[in-house]
Amino acid sequence: MDIFDELEEATNYQLAHGDLPVWLAEPVLEVARNRDKYRDKEYLIELLLMQVREYDTYAEAGCCKWAFDWEDIKRSLKKLLEE
Amino acid sequence: MSAVYLDCNATTPLEPSVAEVVRRFMEKDYGNPASPVHDFGTFARMAVEKARGEVAEVVGARRDEVIFTSGATEANNLAILGLAAHGLATGRRHVIGTKIEHKAVLEPLEALTALGFEVDLLPVGSDGRVCVEELQAVLRPDTLLVTIMHVNNETGVIQPLAEIAAALEGHPAILHTDAAQGFGKDIFPLQSPRIELISISAHKIYGPKGVGALVARKRSGSPLPLRPLMFGGGQEQGLRPGTLPAPLIAGLGTAARLAGRNHLERNEMNRQFRARALAALAPLKPTVNGDPAYALPHAVNLALHGIPAARAIDALKDLVAVSSSSACTAGSTETSHVLAAMGVPRCTADCSIRLAWSHLTPEPDWAGVVALLQSIRTEFTHGG
Numbered sequence: 001m002d003i004f005d006e007l008e009e010a011t012n013y014q015l016a017h018g019d020l021p022v023w024l025a026e027p028v029l030e031v032a033r034n035r036d037k038y039r040d041k042e043y044l045i046e047l048l049l050m051q052v053r054e055y056d057t058y059a060e061a062g063c064c065k066w067a068f069d070w071e072d073i074k075r076s077l078k079k080l081l082e083e
Numbered sequence: 084m085s086a087v088y089l090d091c092n093a094t095t096p097l098e099p100s101v102a103e104v105v106r107r108f109m110e111k112d113y114g115n116p117a118s119p120v121h122d123f124g125t126f127a128r129m130a131v132e133k134a135r136g137e138v139a140e141v142v143g144a145r146r147d148e149v150i151f152t153s154g155a156t157e158a159n160n161l162a163i164l165g166l167a168a169h170g171l172a173t174g175r176r177h178v179i180g181t182k183i184e185h186k187a188v189l190e191p192l193e194a195l196t197a198l199g200f201e202v203d204l205l206p207v208g209s210d211g212r213v214c215v216e217e218l219q220a221v222l223r224p225d226t227l228l229v230t231i232m233h234v235n236n237e238t239g240v241i242q243p244l245a246e247i248a249a250a251l252e253g254h255p256a257i258l259h260t261d262a263a264q265g266f267g268k269d270i271f272p273l274q275s276p277r278i279e280l281i282s283i284s285a286h287k288i289y290g291p292k293g294v295g296a297l298v299a300r301k302r303s304g305s306p307l308p309l310r311p312l313m314f315g316g317g318q319e320q321g322l323r324p325g326t327l328p329a330p331l332i333a334g335l336g337t338a339a340r341l342a343g344r345n346h347l348e349r350n351e352m353n354r355q356f357r358a359r360a361l362a363a364l365a366p367l368k369p370t371v372n373g374d375p376a377y378a379l380p381h382a383v384n385l386a387l388h389g390i391p392a393a394r395a396i397d398a399l400k401d402l403v404a405v406s407s408s409s410a411c412t413a414g415s416t417e418t419s420h421v422l423a424a425m426g427v428p429r430c431t432a433d434c435s436i437r438l439a440w441s442h443l444t445p446e447p448d449w450a451g452v453v454a455l456l457q458s459i460r461t462e463f464t465h466g467g
Binding site: 043046047050051066072075076079 | 104107122125126129130132133136146147337340
C-alpha cells in the first residue's frame with residue numbers, strides 16, 4: 001500500500017465514520033486516484049494524509065489547535081495544484 | 084580516494100530526501116510557524132505538526148507529547164532539570180542514573196546535586212549493561228526520576244529498558260531515557276508507555292544538526308510536572324520558547340519517518356557491514372568492548388592491543404575517519420568513563436577505537452587499514 005492508497009483509504013474512512021464532508025472529500029479522492037500526476041509531490045501528499053486522518057470540523061475551536069479543519073485541507077489542495 | 088566516514092555515532096550524513104525537505108523550508112516555504120496569519124506561516128505550521136506526528140509515531144506517542152528542542156542535549160536538560168522544581172516542592176529529591184551516561188545527562192545530574200538532590204549512579208557489567216537488580220536496590224519511595232540511556236554512544240550496547248520499565252511498575256518515579264543513539268534504530272523498546280521522557284536527536288538518524296525533541300508522555304492524561312528552563316514565548320506548550328526552526332524540524336520529521344519505515348532494512352545492511360569489518364580486522368586480533376549480543380549492528384568498540392588509539396586515528400585519517408573512546412581535554416587524554424565503568428583496564432581503553440557506519444557507508448580499503456595498523460603495532464611493540 002503506497003501513500004496514495006493510504007490517502008484514499010483514510011478519506012473513505014473519514015467520509016463513512018468521521019465528519020469529512022463530501023464536497024471536501026471529492027477533491028482529495030481526485031488527488032489520491034491520480035498518482036501519476038502527483039507522484040513527485042510526496043511531501044504534500046503526506047501532509048494531506050495527516051490532515052484527513054485528523055480532520056475535525058471544530059479544529060479551530062478552543063485554545064489549542066491539535067486537529068485540522070476544512071481550511072487546512074483546502075490550503076494543501078491549493079498548494080498541490082500550484083506546484 | 085577520500086576517507087570513508089566511520090564515525091556515525093558522532094553524527095550521520097544527511098539522507099538526500101531529508102536534505103530536499105530542509106532546503107524547501109529554507110528557500111521556498113520560509114514562513115514562521117508562529118505566524119499562521121498567512122499561507123507562509125500556516126504552511127510552516129503544518130510542516131511542524133507533520134514532523135511532530137512523524138516523531139511521535141516512531142515511539143508510539145501522541146503528537147501533542149513531542150516538544151521540539153535544539154537537540155538531545157537540550158532535551159536531556161529539560162527532562163532532568165525541568166523536574167527539579169517539582170522534586171523540591173514535593174520532597175522527592177532522589178534521582179537514579181548510570182555511570183555510562185553521556186555528559187549531557189551526567190552534568191545536569193551534577194547540577195541537581197548542587198540543588199540538594201541525591202543522585203545514585205548505577206554501575207554496569209563488563210558487557211556494558213546495567214543490572215536491573217542494582218536499580219531495585221537503590222530505588223526509594225522518594226525517587227523522583229530514573230534516567231537510563233537507551234544505547235551507549237561509545238559501545239553501541241543497548242540497555243535493558245523493558246526490564247527497567249517493568250521494575251518500576253507501581254513506583255511513581257518518572258523514567259527518562261537519552262535515546263540519542265537508539266531512536267529510529269532500535270524501535271520497539273521506546274514504545275513502552277512506561278518510558279515517559281525520551282530525548283532524541285535528528286543528526287543521529289540522517290537528519291540535520293541543531294534539532295531534536297523531548298517526548299513527554301502524559302501520565303493518566305495529565306502532563307508531567309516539567310518546568311521550562313528558558314523564558315520568552317509560549318512555543319512548545321510553554322516548555323521551550325523561541326522561534327521554531329521549521330526547516331530543521333521538517334527534516335527531523337522526514338528522517339524519523341524514514342527510520343520508522345526502513346530500520347529493519349538498514350539494520351540488516353549494517354549487520355552485513357559489521358561482519359565484513361570484523362572479518363577484515365581479524366588479523367589484528369582485536370577484542371570487542373561490550374557484549375556484541377546486545378549491541379546495535381552499526382557500531383563496534385574495538386581494543387587494538389598495542390596500538391594507541393590516538394596514533395591509530397591520526398594514521399588512518401586518509402583511509403577511514405574513526406574516533407576513540409577517549410575525550411581529549413586541554414591536551415591531556417582522559418580515559419573513557421564508559422570503558423572505565425565497564426572495568427576495561429586503562430591500557431586497553433587507550434588502545435580502543437570506535438567504528439560506526441550506516442546504510443550509506445561505502446566499503447573502506449580494509450586491507451590498507453590493517454596494513455597501517457600492523458605497522459603501528461610493530462613500531463610500538465619494538466620501540467621503533
